Amino acid sequence: MLRKLSRDGNAGRRASRLGVAAALAAALAVSGCGAAYVEGDAASVLLLIQSIAEGAPVLSDVRGTAGAIVNCQVVLSLASRPKNPLSPVGLSEDVRVTRYDVAYRRSDGRGVQGLDVPYSISGNMTLLVESGGTATQDVAIDLVRHQAKLEPPLSNIVGLQVVTMFADVTLYGQTVSRKTVTAQGSVQVTFADFADGTTTCEGS
Numbered sequence: 001m002l003r004k005l006s007r008d009g010n011a012g013r014r015a016s017r018l019g020v021a022a023a024l025a026a027a028l029a030v031s032g033c034g035a036a037y038v039e040g041d042a043a044s045v046l047l048l049i050q051s052i053a054e055g056a057p058v059l060s061d062v063r064g065t066a067g068a069i070v071n072c073q074v075v076l077s078l079a080s081r082p083k084n085p086l087s088p089v090g091l092s093e094d095v096r097v098t099r100y101d102v103a104y105r106r107s108d109g110r111g112v113q114g115l116d117v118p119y120s121i122s123g124n125m126t127l128l129v130e131s132g133g134t135a136t137q138d139v140a141i142d143l144v145r146h147q148a149k150l151e152p153p154l155s156n157i158v159g160l161q162v163v164t165m166f167a168d169v170t171l172y173g174q175t176v177s178r179k180t181v182t183a184q185g186s187v188q189v190t191f192a193d194f195a196d197g198t199t200t201c202e203g204s
Helices: 002-031
Strands: 045-052 058-061 072-082 095-105 121-129 137-144 162-175 180-192
Touching (some): 045 095, 045 180, 058 072, 058 137, 072 121, 072 162, 072 180, 137 180
Antiparallel strands (some): 045 072, 095 162, 162 180
């Protein structure tokens, strides 16, 4: 009889341990369901690129009138929103954007910088984006610099040649309370030696 009770007690303890293990596994599974963009940093707000060039593809002229070389600028529309829309945010959660990167890629997979695509670029800026509400903040950046048009592959585009690429823009900043935030966006860029009068990102 004692041996039977002992066996029953062991079985109960094993069942209890299995129950605890199952509960822990379920808790871990639930905790893993949070979206990466919510859990990726400690800031309580998200920095967003709402649009690049108003969401339209960009035309970039590799050679202006009389061979002039002009940089390509686009306008980014930025916003900062609370991760929890029910949680109020204060001035300490406003975002100061300090730097941007632009990297180029092609849909055919060719990506050697200086041969297939222009070299990636970085730039500094100082821009305060207020958090909360529905307001957006516009800022212009160099999407393609002068130097890129003096080097391959853009300098190799002549006559009726056309090359389409994608420019990936990444912004870096901190909240006023010094919590890191980033934002990403992409835009299609078509390069050619366009005819005079064509509307391009060089302001032509």
